[in-house]
Amino acid sequence: MILKLAWRNIWRNKRRSLLTAGSVLFALFFALIMRSMQLGVYDNMVQNVVNISTGYIQVHGKDFWDEKTLEYSMEQTDSLEHTLLATEGVADVVPRLESFSLASTGRATKAAMILGIDAEKESRYFDFDEGLTKGQIFPDGNGILLSEGLAEYFKLDIHDTLVLIGQGYHGISANGKYHVSGILKLRSPELNKQLAFLPLREAQFLFGAQHRVTSLVVVPEDHDEFAGLTQEIRSELDTTTYEVMNWREMMPELVQAIQADSAGGLIMLFVLYLVISFGIFGTILMMTSERQYEYGILISIGMKRGKLALTVLLETFFLSVLGVIGACLLALPPVFYYHAHPINLAGEQMGNAYEEYGFEPVIPASNDPSIILTHSVIVVIITLVLALYAVWKIYRLQPVKAMHS
Amino acid sequence: MAVIETHNLERTYQDGNQVIRAVDGIDLQIQEGEFTAIVGPSGSGKTTLLNLIGGLDKPTSGEVIIAGTPIHELSDNAMIDFRLKHIGFVFQAYNLIPVLTAAENVEFIMLLQKKSKEERRQRSHQLLEAVGLGDRLTKRPGELSGGQQQRVAVARALASRPSFVLADEPTANLDSHSTANLLDIMARLNEEEHMTFVFATHDQRVIDRAKRVVTVEDGKIKSDESLDR
Structure with a gap:
């Protein structure tokens, strides 16, 4: 019934819940597209190098x-x-x-x-x-x-x-x-x-x-x-006769270039998640403030604070999971499409820049499932961490004061 | 046997430099099966007294003993468990969970007590039948009238088989017909099942049905009358 209660609670204010889930959806959608493209380009660069140039590991004479x-x-x-x-x-x-x-x-x-x-x-x-x-x-x-x-x-x-x-x-x-x-x-x-x-x-x-x-x-x-x-x-x-090197050791410039570019992408993602965190926190603040009285009643009639906190965490979890599912459904088709049909930059200014650095001028999307998994988990964790505010309020709540609020 | 005892109970609040004595040295005993109204004007301390008896508030001094347990010594979690087991609450504003049906609201208390699904279902139906809502089991609070919601609240208060029910202004938002109906149900439960009810009220209709009327003024008991009804 706790699950049922949490699920039904999120539909008490449909518009607000949909807006919150929507903000999670769009943040995650953009994060998934951005990161898939970025990692797809890196994978392609590595594959370019690994296939013809270095392989994954080489054994040479010293x-x-x-x-x-x-x-x-x-x-x-x-x-x-x-x-x-x-x-x-x-x-x-x-x-x-x-x-x-x-x-x-x-x-x-x-x-x-x-x-x-x-x-x-x-x-x-x-x-x-x-x-x-x-x-x-x-x-x-x-x-x-x-x-x-x-x-x-x-x-x-x-x-x-x-x-x-x-x-x-x-x-x-x-x-x-x-x-x-x-x-x-x-x-x-x-x-x-x-x-x-x-x-x-x-x-x-x-x-x-x-x-x-x-x-x-x-x-x-x-x-x-x-x-x-x-x-x-x-x-x-x-090792006095042979040297054993992997592609990262043979191509340190490529590794550094990928790390530098990836750091830029991660900063953008951080900003995106930060903005969305404020939105979600706003919802949690409103929800907590509106329901002080109700929380007071529930504790009065015998609901332990831990169980009440669990209900609120479940509500937030459901909201974020709704957003995550929506984002995955929206992001997967373009990711798979651009994985199979990379964006061709040949002849474009950006494509020329790629070629100057010795890379194939294409942007493929990576369909690595760990991208979706990692970012979905990040979004869910962010929302659960933000929901700790509500948990904190519940643990500090005095039923009599809450019922007079 | 006294189900509720208070000894030299005090509750004070600080309001700036002023100390407000909401409850000022109350000694009270309520026996099992009583139908008691605590009455008094607004600000007299009757709701504070009810909150102290219900373990929702801590006394500044003195003690509250419920079914032999000094509840002011209990930890927060133990107090919540104690309330769940021994005390049923009926509030002025019904305070049902809006997203659960009438039956689920009643079952919710038993769920917290970890009762089996079958037991929860049977008892919730039985209680809602008893308060005349056997045909409203699947309705949510928003689909019920004020009187019906308060009857669901009474059924919920009784769901855990408490030692007594505390009702804070339970009729304040009800019309005459609903009030009479609700009081009939409570009186019947008191007569037939020997359930103890304690009301904080200034509704004359409730006072007229009470078997004992305790009048509180300025945080003290001004009078305590047992009536032969």
Whole structure:
């Protein structure tokens, strides 16, 4: 009956209850949309970096990350792979050989980043093949894949030829001629201008680095557990020979940029919640003041203060939950829509700014359920904390005075 | 057996520099089954006396003993429990819970006493039948007349099977017909179930039905008459 009493009490002043629930609804709706967009952009940035650039965790030869030269590459041994695969939480290991070279056609020359990859594994774990716009990925294990920007720069199409001229392992000359087998659109604009892919064995041959790799990308079974897994792998390997880094350690600038931007968003949310808190508190003040007499009667006839306080807390809880349900119903359709169809900023001023920083110019919404859960819980907690004022009044209430008020 | 006893009961209030003696040394005993009216002009102290007897207010000095328990020694929570168990209240302004039906208002007291759903339902129906509202069980207070609401309040006061019922100006907002009806019901409950009623009132219609009239003036008992009715 306490539940029934609380539920019916909120409809005693319908207009006020609807206004209060409405204010919770709009605050939470805007919070959910804002935060989903913000976190969606961050997720996308991270995915851009993780998929083609760093992966979640990499194992390198000692000091490779600082020097980035083939001299710091490491031998691709079965024992190393076995050690990594035997570590709990590791799903697979993807080898890469990375170096720079001059790419040239008869008309132009440009520095290019050459990545030797295991295309099958890259496609399986990092959706590598998703961006293929023309041609095929290494038919018969041969050819070179160009990023779209690089192909445009050289005005190359599939079956055209590209020459690579560079330096290999131990300073040997690394020259080769390759047929373009396919063209890929990479999500990171920066990489899309300079990256070319070779089959791993072809790259090892080109750079004279047989059985060597610059990194082993570790695929975690659970992506969210990458930090703990990094530590686990560190404890398994000889850290005087190898370095183990996760994407946050490899891309600290990105982490800082996200943290700074996120802090701005959180300040906005704080202001939004503060404004709405005043509205809700106003309702609680009015409700408490209007019902002093009634509270006095209820205590007089034998209702304990704790039970009365619980009733009032339930009323506030119901009001906030009504607002939360409404906000979720309103926010979910746009969130799911913009998750599936991100806002494309290409060609816009803001999009250009994204590209300048090397990010895909899109704003997707994150459909992570924890956003809805976290903000709904925050709103409910705010209203319950505000309702403590009513609880405080109930515990201080003197029935005789209240009944004369 | 005295169900209510007060000994040298005092309640004073500070009003600026002035001390107001709302209840000034009252000694009173009310026996089980009495139908007592505490009367007096406005400001005489009758409502304060009723509040002290009901444990709604604390005496400045003296004591109130209800069914053998000195209630001024009870903690706040224990006092609320004590009221729930021993005292039924009927207030001037009915004071029903507006969002509950007549039956639910009566059941509410028993819910606080943790009675079973079936027991609550049976007793609330029985009590509302007894006050002539058997056909108004599902009506909310707003759908009932003043007289009907006060009868629901009487049923609610009796729901917990209290030792006695305190009624503060219960007829003040009622017309003659409703007053007569309500007093008939209370008198019948007093006669048939030996329920003790104590009224604070200055309504002559109530005084005329009381079996004992205690007159209070300036916080003191001026007269105490038992009437053979």
